[in-house]
Amino acid sequence: GIQVEQSPPDLILQEGANSTLRCNFSDSVNNLQWFHQNPWGQLINLFYIPSGTKQNGRLSATTVATERYSLLYISSSQTTDSGVYFCAVLNFGNEKLTFGTGTRLTIIP
């Protein structure tokens, strides 16, 4: 099956810093989503981005489908950004999202 790798596994930043999270995948995809899992376990959909670039406030994401990677940018980090960020992909002919291993982000006040 498709492999999804995320880096870095852990990231600790001071409040106000910027960060870039990366997701590499091993096959062509027709869906890619970025999720934020908060401390209570809720998976919040950040972006549906099988290709191109999207922005939502302090967050933006870029997927380069031909090179099989996606990036999530977080600017001016806040403590509420802490949690685990997951990339998940759906490849052609498949009906189930495959999740990466996640990046645990900790923002220190």
Add this chain to the structure above:
Amino acid sequence: DTGVSQDPRHKITKRGQNVTFRCDPISEHNRLYWYRQTLGQGPEFLTYFQNEAQLEKSRLLSDRFSAERPKGSFSTLEIQRTEQGDSAMYLCASSDEMVAGYTFGSGTRLTVV
């Protein structure tokens, strides 16, 4: 529309007991998915429904697990004869022809003691 709802939020049960979880998807979504997440891992696919038909089941779904979506609306996931290894977060998601991706519920956290 309040999104995907799951009930209960938490469940503590003794080993050997049966448990049932419920998921109410977004009303216009015809696809419903169950995932399981253990500590430190990403969610893993369990099973998937399109309307009332269960179209795919993971090998993770042993014979003790059964899922239903009788009228193509809400779904239930039952675990019989629970084991300590079943302790996990059980997540439900729904989607509609992949237009905007999956929406996940808050999950049911199961602890088997």
